[in-house]
Amino acid sequence: MYKLSYKLSVRERVTAKCERHPRYNPEKDGRGGIKGACSTCFSLYDLHAARLALDAAVHQFVRRAGPWARPRESRRRKKGDALSPAEIPEVQP
Numbered sequence: 001m002y003k004l005s006y007k008l009s010v011r012e013r014v015t016a017k018c019e020r021h022p023r024y025n026p027e028k029d030g031r032g033g034i035k036g037a038c039s040t041c042f043s044l045y046d047l048h049a050a051r052l053a054l055d056a057a058v059h060q061f062v063r064r065a066g067p068w069a070r071p072r073e074s075r076r077r078k079k080g081d082a083l084s085p086a087e088i089p090e091v092q093p
């Protein structure tokens with residue numbers, strides 16, 4: 001049996017630009033748009049790549065965990081309160 005509980009919350013607002021290449025945008029220009037092996041532009045590109053990898057990992061985790069995931073129970077229900085018929089979640093086939 002594999003059992004896990006996972007909570008992830010990431011919230012960052014980033015505004016970054018290279019002082020030498022202020023027009024460089026890793027989203028549009030990619031790795032090939034980096035001029036002169038600029039380390040700041042590479043950092044911007046790596047940041048963008050990390051964001052894409054994180055999005056893909058979260059998407060894949062949610063997709064794979066979905067069939068086995070249980071809906072969260074509220075604290076009130078854990079104490080033994082019975083569910084009313086309207087509160088019972090529908091099971092997806």
Ligand SMILES: [Zn+2]
Nearest residue numbers: 018021038041
């Ligand atoms: Zn640069």
